[in-house]
Amino acid sequence: MSESEERKPVEVLRTPVVLDYTYSAGQSSSRHLRAFGKGKLLGQRCPVDGRVYFPSRGSCPQHGVPIEGEPVELPDRGTIVTYSVNRVPSENIDLELPYAAIQVLLDGADTILFHVLGESSIDDVHMGMRVEAVWKPEEEWDDSVANIRYFRPTGEPDTPFDQYKEHI
Amino acid sequence: MAERCGIVGIGQTKHDSKRLDVSMVGLVREAALRALEDAELTWKDIDAVVIGKAPDLFEGVMMPELYLADALGGAYKPMLRVHTAGSVGGSTGIVAASLVEAGVHDRVLAVAFEKQSESNAMWALSIAMPFSVATVAGAGGFFAPLIRGYMRRSGAPEDTGIRVAVKDRLNALKNPYAHLHMEDISFDLVAASPMLWDPVRYLETCPSSDGACAMVFASEKLAEQTQTPPAWVHATAMRSEPTMFSGRDQVMPQASLDNAKALYKQAGITNPRKEIDCAEMYVPFSWFEPMWCEGMLFAEPNEGWKMTYEGATALDGDLPVNMSGGVLSSNPIGASGLLRFAEAALQVRGQAGEHQVDGARKALGHAYGGGSQYFSTWIVSSDKP
Numbered sequence: 001m002s003e004s005e006e007r008k009p010v011e012v013l014r015t016p017v018v019l020d021y022t023y024s025a026g027q028s029s030s031r032h033l034r035a036f037g038k039g040k041l042l043g044q045r046c047p048v049d050g051r052v053y054f055p056s057r058g059s060c061p062q063h064g065v066p067i068e069g070e071p072v073e074l075p076d077r078g079t080i081v082t083y084s085v086n087r088v089p090s091e092n093i094d095l096e097l098p099y100a101a102i103q104v105l106l107d108g109a110d111t112i113l114f115h116v117l118g119e120s121s122i123d124d125v126h127m128g129m130r131v132e133a134v135w136k137p138e139e140e141w142d143d144s145v146a147n148i149r150y151f152r153p154t155g156e157p158d159t160p161f162d163q164y165k166e167h168i
Numbered sequence: 169m170a171e172r173c174g175i176v177g178i179g180q181t182k183h184d185s186k187r188l189d190v191s192m193v194g195l196v197r198e199a200a201l202r203a204l205e206d207a208e209l210t211w212k213d214i215d216a217v218v219i220g221k222a223p224d225l226f227e228g229v230m231m232p233e234l235y236l237a238d239a240l241g242g243a244y245k246p247m248l249r250v251h252t253a254g255s256v257g258g259s260t261g262i263v264a265a266s267l268v269e270a271g272v273h274d275r276v277l278a279v280a281f282e283k284q285s286e287s288n289a290m291w292a293l294s295i296a297m298p299f300s301v302a303t304v305a306g307a308g309g310f311f312a313p314l315i316r317g318y319m320r321r322s323g324a325p326e327d328t329g330i331r332v333a334v335k336d337r338l339n340a341l342k343n344p345y346a347h348l349h350m351e352d353i354s355f356d357l358v359a360a361s362p363m364l365w366d367p368v369r370y371l372e373t374c375p376s377s378d379g380a381c382a383m384v385f386a387s388e389k390l391a392e393q394t395q396t397p398p399a400w401v402h403a404t405a406m407r408s409e410p411t412m413f414s415g416r417d418q419v420m421p422q423a424s425l426d427n428a429k430a431l432y433k434q435a436g437i438t439n440p441r442k443e444i445d446c447a448e449m450y451v452p453f454s455w456f457e458p459m460w461c462e463g464m465l466f467a468e469p470n471e472g473w474k475m476t477y478e479g480a481t482a483l484d485g486d487l488p489v490n491m492s493g494g495v496l497s498s499n500p501i502g503a504s505g506l507l508r509f510a511e512a513a514l515q516v517r518g519q520a521g522e523h524q525v526d527g528a529r530k531a532l533g534h535a536y537g538g539g540s541q542y543f544s545t546w547i548v549s550s551d552k553p
């Protein structure tokens with residue numbers, strides 16, 4: 001090392017951190033994820049207002065009560081309530097740019113699902129667009145939301161804004 | 169509120185994309201020393217230190233409150249860490265003020281910082297949840313769909329966001345501490361910048377900054393002794409709500425409206441648009457200016473964009489917003505909330521230099537964070553409460 005190099009201050013030192021963690025999904029999410037593994041979408045009702053939470057979860061975040069009732073099976077189609085077209089790369093996201101990140105309100109659900117739009121030009125994506133799930137081949141299924149590869153347009157008429165506006 | 173509390177010292181760093189000339193220690197000390205100098209105090213005059221920053225995951229430094237304790241004169245003194253996501257800077261100021269108001273301490277130093285050049289916030293904010301599909305790329309990925317919701321609901325002209333972006337960058341030219349000094353900023357430049365998270369353009373987005381902010385809070389008797397009159401804390405408020413529940417209004421969260429009402433009630437404000445002289449609000453993406461003008465009850469629902477459009481929020485408007493250039497011109501995330509609070513205090517102390525609003529006596533500092541779910545605000549004034 002030359003003298004000038006020795007005197008050069010260390011400005012940034014890269015020290016990568018690796019985090020491996022064990023994830024306990026809990027009873028409610030486990031049931032929901034195992035249902036995904038069978039190609040089924042399960043929601044659950046809040047006992048206070050009867051709204052259907054999908055993905056189902058152990059408690060209602062609004063009312064602070066357990067959600068324990070019978071699961072509600074939902075269809076794999078719904079409405080895009082809002083979206084953005086993402087053109088920014090991220091190390092954690094395994095999608096080709098640009099893509100439409102969509103918030104889907106499944107028919108019969110009262111909460112939104114974050115997913116991605118496929119088989120559509122990103123110029124066509126819009127609020128109110130009707131979409132349906134496209135599943136991966138069954139042999140690739142896991143207990144994961146990722147069993148749905150993407151949602152694609154159904155070609156049905158748009159859902160009127162008033163019917164989904166409270167979900168934005 | 170029991171005791172009166174005055175802000176007697178305010179300091180901040182020059183914000184920049186890479187402050188390689190200082191370590192994290194040097195960065196926070198730069199702000200803290202400036203606040204002490206402004207207060208004409210030394211480390212020994214401080215009774216307690218409150219520090220705030222965004223998630224540790226950003227820089228990967230666990231518990232920076234321990235690592236930075238000695239650098240901030242925290243040895244043998246009470247030292248507290250605050251964390252409420254992006255609103256943390258605001259919450260840090262509120263905790264410090266509360267310690268004085270509660271009569272626990274006479275002088276408290278609050279410091280907040282982020283050194284984004286040593287972190288990867290985009291990565292840290294895009295961690296995939298197990299068994300899910302990761303689609304949300306960074307904060308912009310989260311907020312863009314909400315902005316689209318606001319555009320649809322309000323019917324605001326599409327160039328509203330562009331106008332905010334230009335105004336804030338013009339204000340930043342008057343602020344020597346601002347990260348972005350874009351001499352060539354113009355409507356056309358912003359309009360032509362690429363869509364990152366459609367409908368959010370590159371120049372409608374905050375930069376990624378290194379920076380810190382510090383403030384000294386004092387009890388009434390001590391605050392009265394300072395050369396420069398203090399900024400008096402009239403009211404503080406914090407509210408939160410869950411990220412997601414059925415029927416949640418993500419665009420105009422109930423927590424924001426509740427926070428505003430609580431703040432104004434405490435401050436004895438009945439007509440915020442009239443009674444507040446200027447407001448420094450947390451606007452990381454330009455469309456959040458009209459959204460928070462509504463969220464802070466300056467405008468009726470879906471009409472906040474008219475304030476932008478009519479020039480009400482310009483430096484010479486009837487309610488200037490983001491006089492410093494705002495988050496759109498400097499974003500050291502953990503410090504961003506405290507910088508908003510500091511700008512409000514600078515204004516009512518008459519210390520805002522070229523971006524001073526003439527005759528400002530009452531100002532709002534505002535911060536929000538998480539998925540639009542944490543809100544921290546305060547009202548400061550040149551008059552005693």
Ligand SMILES: [Zn+2]
Nearest residue numbers: 046048060063
């Ligand atoms: Zn409920």
